[in-house]
Amino acid sequence: TATADQDFCTATHCEAAPLVSTLPLDDELFREIVVDFIAYLDDELTAMRQAWATGDRSRLGELAHSLKGAGGAAGFNAFTQPCQQLQHGAATADACQIENILGELTALAGRIAPPPGACL
Secondary structure (H helix, E strand, C coil): CHHHHHHHHHHCCCCCCCECCCCCCCCHHHHHHHHHHHHHHHHHHHHHHHHHHCCCHHHHHHHHHHHHHHHHHCCCHHHHHHHHHHHHHCCCCCHHHHHHHHHHHHHHHHCECCCCCCCC
8 A cells, every 4th residue: 555655665765965075085996896886786685585585594694694794894884784694593583573674685786876987
């Protein structure tokens, strides 16, 4: 329903500000790191959803650990907490918790602002 969609949108911060890397984006090397992370992120989220869909909680935890480190290295610290929650909860969390965290990660990914002049 429309109300449920609005509640979900509010809960997932659909209108939140874009995520911008904290790396010095005036440096070409750091811009490249961010561009590489953006490409990696899509594949990583797909792999996480696949691991969850097949019940591979161990793999899901490994992927969350990997994304936590990569996000921090690329200057996107907003990924740290949800990835940490997923990493530690993958084996024991209930389905709703995992779905919520995966949804949060997907929403964060959708908010990423590419670096100026990036060719994606």
